Amino acid sequence: MTPRPSPSLSLIAAALLAACGGGGNPLANPDSVANPGQTTGQKLSFIYFQRCINPIYLMPLSVNQNGVVTTNTCASVGCHDDAKGTGGALRLIGAAQPVDLADPANTPDAVRATDMYKNFYSSQGATVIGAPAESRLLAKPLLTTLHGGGRIFFDLDDANAKRIAYWIGRPMPQGQDEFSVAGNSMLSASGECLDQ
Numbered sequence: 001m002t003p004r005p006s007p008s009l010s011l012i013a014a015a016l017l018a019a020c021g022g023g024g025n026p027l028a029n030p031d032s033v034a035n036p037g038q039t040t041g042q043k044l045s046f047i048y049f050q051r052c053i054n055p056i057y058l059m060p061l062s063v064n065q066n067g068v069v070t071t072n073t074c075a076s077v078g079c080h081d082d083a084k085g086t087g088g089a090l091r092l093i094g095a096a097q098p099v100d101l102a103d104p105a106n107t108p109d110a111v112r113a114t115d116m117y118k119n120f121y122s123s124q125g126a127t128v129i130g131a132p133a134e135s136r137l138l139a140k141p142l143l144t145t146l147h148g149g150g151r152i153f154f155d156l157d158d159a160n161a162k163r164i165a166y167w168i169g170r171p172m173p174q175g176q177d178e179f180s181v182a183g184n185s186m187l188s189a190s191g192e193c194l195d196q
Contacts, residue, residue: 041174042171042172042173042174043124043129043172043178044120044127044168044171044172044178045167045171045178045186046111046117047101047184047187048166048167048183048186048193049119049120049124050098051191051193052163052167052187053164053167054120057073057080057092057094057119058074058075060072060073061073061152062152063149063150064152065149065150074087074090074152075093075094076094079149080092087149088148089125089126090123090137091118092122092123093118093119095115096116097114097115097116098116099114101179108179123137128168129168129171130169130171131168131169132164132168132169135168137164138164138165138168141161142156159195162195162196163193166186166194166195166196167186170186
């Protein structure tokens with residue numbers, strides 16, 4: 001005669017399984033995951049991104065993979081292109097057009113529907129706002145974190161690395177959105193990109 005597990009052991013096992021997320025049908029899709037929002041509530045500057053960061057994605061850059069140097073753009077099909085790229089979570093639309101923020105028709109909702117904003121949103125998602133050294137957007141091309149695309153920047157003195165670090169390190173003031181005019185302070189009087 002085979003001993004039967006006691007009902008209390010079955011209940012305990014079911015409770016433990018449910019407690020670690022294993023309740024329900026194990027072959028079904030998992031429950032939706034609700035990611036917590038940012039704790040600081042701060043955003044990065046869309047103004048600076050559009051003028052100074054997105055152009056980096058479009059410029060031909062030297063790529064060093066195991067000593068073999070080639071040239072490519074971050075937004076290319078072999079890298080972070082939104083449709084056919086192989087570059088992980090960062091997705092870019094190479095044909096994204098600049099948005100005229102002075103045009104009253106470009107309300108925040110209208111801008112958020114543009115391809116340029118999609119690039120901004122994807123890029124901001126690869127950052128730890130206010131902490132450039134902890135941000136994948138900078139760590140990966142520096143190869144301080146694994147980057148299948150190889151080394152793009154050899155150090156933080158690279159002009160493009162400096163711009164990315166500057167952008168990440170200067171979030172908009174608490175309570176202001178990504179379109180805050182405070183982002184204009186990251187540009188020179190003639191509209192050039194500052195990086196320090």
